[in-house]
Amino acid sequence: MFLRALFFLPFFFPTLLAAQWIPQKSTTEAHFRAISAVSKNVVWAGGSKGTVLRTDNGGETWSVLSVPGTEKLDFRGIKGLDKKTAVAVSAGLAEEGQARIYRTDDAGKTWQQVWQTDQKGVFLDGIAFWDKKNGLIFGDPIDNHLYLLKTTDGGKTWQRLTPETLPANLPNEASFAASNSTMVMQGTKNVWVGTGGADHARVLYSTDRGTTWQVTDTPMKANASSGIFGLHFWDAQNGIAVGGDYKADKEAFENVIVTQDGGKSWEKRTPTTPAGLKEAVVKLKNGTFITVGPAGSALSKDNAQTWQPLTGATAGLHALTCAGSMCWAIGSKGQIVRLSN
Secondary structure, three states: OHHHHHHHOHHHHHHHOOOOEEEEOOOOOOOEEEEEEOOOOOEEEEEOOOEEEEEOOOOOOOEEEEOOOOOOOOEEEEEEOOOOOEEEEEOOOHHHOOOEEEEEOOOOOOOEEEEEOOOOOOOEEEEEEOOOOOEEEEEEEEOOEEEEEEEOOOOOOOEEOOHHHOOOOOOOOEOOOOOOOOEEEEOOOEEEEEOEOOOEEEEEEEOOOOOOOEEEEEEEEOEOOEEEEEEEEOOOOOEEEEEEEHHHOOOOOOOEEEEOOOOOOOEEOOOOOOOOOOOEEEEOOOOOEEEEOOOOEEEEOOOOOOOEEEOOOOOOEEEEEEEOOEEEEEEHHHOEEEEOO
C-alpha cells in the first residue's frame, strides 16, 4: 500500500522519504556515550552506572546487561567484535578505581575484567578496532604524551605503547570522552585521534597501527572545554571532524572541518544547523553526512556544504553508529533512536 502511494504521488516523494529519528525502548535511565554496531541486527551500547545494552534484532528490543561490580563506572567506550563478543571501557579516575576494561564472549551473560590500573592521572577515553584481534584504547595524556593501550588478541590482554613514540601534547591538550569517536580507525592500519583543551585542536595520526605517529594543526578552535569531539574517515584520505564547546553546547561554533589528504591538512566547512556542539559524525554510502550532539542532530547531502536539522529525538544525542544504511544514536536518560531512511 505504501509503495503504491509513492507511485501515484511523485511530487511528495522527497517528503515521504525524509530521514528522521525513530525512538526505540531501552528500559533504562542510564546516560550513554558509546554505541557500536556489529551488523544490521547486533548493536552494543555502553553507559553510566555500569550499564551495557545489546540488541540482536536491529533494536526492536534491547537487553540491559549486568556487569558485576561496576555500578559506579561509566562505560564511555564500547566495541562490539561480533554478536557474542564486546569490550567495554570505563572512563574515570584510575586512582579511584575507575580505569577498567571488561570483556564478554557470551553475549553479555558473563563479563571478565581484563585490565585495571591505579596509576594517578590515567583516564581512559575510548576504544577502536581494525579487526577482531587488533585494537587500541586511548586516554588522557600522562607526562605530556597520549596514554595508549594496544591489544592483538581481541581485547583479552592490553599493553601500553611506549609514550616516547607519540608527539608531545600541548599545554592542557587532551581528548574528550564524549562519543567514543574521538579516535577512529580505517583500513587495516590507519588511526586518527582528535584533541582539544589547548588554544586550537589537533589531530594525531598513524598509518602503522600506532608504531609511529604524526600530528597536524587544524583550524578548529579549542580551549579547556572545546575542540574536536568526533571523527570519521571513509577511506585513507578523506575524513571529517566535528566539535564544539561542551560548556556552551548550544552556541554557534565553527564545528565542522574536513581533510582530503589523510589528516595532513584540514579546512573548515559550513557549521551545522542546528548550531552547537556536535559529538559524532558518519558518512553513509549514499554520501549523506549525519552528525549528533546535545543541541540537536543534522544531515548534509552536499559534502558538508549545507546542513538541515534531523528530527525525531526528544533530547540531545551523544554517540552514533551505522551498519550499512542502518544507523542508531544514543544519549541521555536511556534515549536510543534509529534512523528511518
